[in-house]
Amino acid sequence: xxxxxxxxxxxxxxxxxxxxxxxxxxxxxxxxxxxxxxxxxxxxxxxxxxxxxxxxxxxxxxxxxxxxxxxxxxxxxxxxxxxxxxxxxxxxxxxxxxxxxxxxxxxxxxxxxxxxxxxxxxxxxxxxxxxxxxxxxxxxxxxxxxxxxxxxxxxxxxxxxxxxxxxxxxxxxxxxxxxxxxxxxxxxxxxxxxxxxxxxxxxxxxxxxxxxxxxxxxxxxxxxxxxxxxxxxxxxxxxxxxxxxxxxxxxxxxxxxxxxxxxxxxxxxxxxxxxxxxxxxxxxxxxxxxxxxxxxxxxxxxxxxxxxxxxxxxxxxxxxxxxxxxxxxxxxxxxxxxxxxxxxxxxxxxxxxxxxxxxxx
Numbered sequence: 459x460x461x462x463x464x465x466x467x468x469x470x471x472x473x474x475x476x477x478x479x480x481x482x483x484x485x486x487x488x489x490x491x492x493x494x495x496x497x498x499x500x501x502x503x504x505x506x507x508x509x510x511x512x513x514x515x516x517x518x519x520x521x522x523x524x525x526x527x528x529x530x531x532x533x534x535x536x537x538x539x540x541x542x543x544x545x546x547x548x549x550x551x552x553x554x555x556x557x558x559x560x561x562x563x564x565x566x567x568x569x570x571x572x573x574x575x576x577x578x579x580x581x582x583x584x585x586x587x588x589x590x591x592x593x594x595x596x597x598x599x600x601x602x603x604x605x606x607x608x609x610x611x612x613x614x615x616x617x618x619x620x621x622x623x624x625x626x627x628x629x630x631x632x633x634x635x636x637x638x639x640x641x642x643x644x645x646x647x648x649x650x651x652x653x654x655x656x657x658x659x660x661x662x663x664x665x666x667x668x669x670x671x672x673x674x675x676x677x678x679x680x681x682x683x684x685x686x687x688x689x690x691x692x693x694x695x696x697x698x699x700x701x702x703x704x705x706x707x708x709x710x711x712x713x714x715x716x717x718x719x720x721x722x723x724x725x726x727x728x729x730x731x732x733x734x735x736x737x738x739x740x741x742x743x744x745x746x747x748x749x750x751x752x753x754x755x756x757x758x759x760x761x762x763x764x765x766x767x768x769x770x771x772x773x774x775x776x777x778x779x780x781x782x783x784x785x786x787x788x789x790x791x792x793x794x795x796x797x798x799x800x801x802x803x804x805x806x807x808x809x810x811x812x813x814x815x816x817x818x819x
Contacts, residue, residue, distance in 0.1 A: 501522070679724070724804065
């Protein structure tokens with residue numbers, strides 16, 4: 459009873475420790491962008507929504523420069539009418555040039571230790587200048603560029619070819635020994651913002667990219683997922699374009715061979731429907747469906763083989779084969795993995811099942 463009474467008396471004291479913030483009294487960032495300048499200083503840009511009833515959807519961009527990303531927020535706050543806070547930040551952008559020159563570890567170390575930021579904030583790499591992305595007018599005038607960018611990437615994750623990503627996932631992958639990780643790439647294409655693929659990291663450095671044409675395969679390798687679009691050309695006289703929408707996609711891994719000569723078999727399984735076909739005839743007969751399944755299997759296998767050989771050549775392991783191998787060989791060290799991975803036999807088996815056509819002609 460005394461413990462209960464003490465807890466009740468202590469509650470108001472604990473609550474009084476919090477620092478309430480009124481939205482009108484602070485600049486609450488919803489997106490942050492960083493560019494590196496010629497003098498190696500960092501320019502930071504903060505997208506701040508305007509919370510006024512007659513200015514719905516409007517926002518301002520506050521910017522400042524400093525020698526480090528962590529200091530930019532303080533610099534901007536000093537010259538703003540209200541302090542800049544990060545509690546509503548949904549996405550953080552780094553220029554590709556900045557990541558190459560500074561390294562992703564130093565940039566994310568500050569974010570990891572920043573208590574105002576949640577683990578689910580999205581990180582993305584910009585091909586070109588971040589300033590150009592931040593100053594792009596969203597096609598929907600009811601949202602600011604920060605909300606638009608985070609919604610764009612989340613839409614790719616939920617219904618497109620983008621794998622799950624956020625600060626927590628990225629740090630979990632990159633902080634492992636020899637950690638390999640990935641982040642979405644963003645680019646201005648014809649003055650419109652678009653997801654342009656994925657940036658691949660080995661330890662501290664960005665070392666490669668996955669193009670948009672390979673993103674369906676890449677997502678299937680790194681996670682099981684529903685939804686996603688795959689386009690390929692059928693080997694017929696018209697070289698018809700076939701678009702398949704995934705209903706369920708994923709991969710499994712089998713380790714075999716000796717310790718000196720191990721091999722891994724990647725089994726890819728796709729269930730989907732034909733979303734669109736440029737063929738003149740309707741795709742209703744089973745014989746034609748079987749042909750599409752076989753050709754899609756061959757196309758996926760070829761594409762996956764090309765991706766895996768490129769990963770091995772660059773000693774990149776974004777799909778975490780190291781962990782799959784370690785599950786079967788508990789004594790494996792990272793040094794041993796580095797030796798065997800570039801020349802390891804990796805076999806691809808693909809199975810496609812078209813369960814309904816859904817064709818539009």
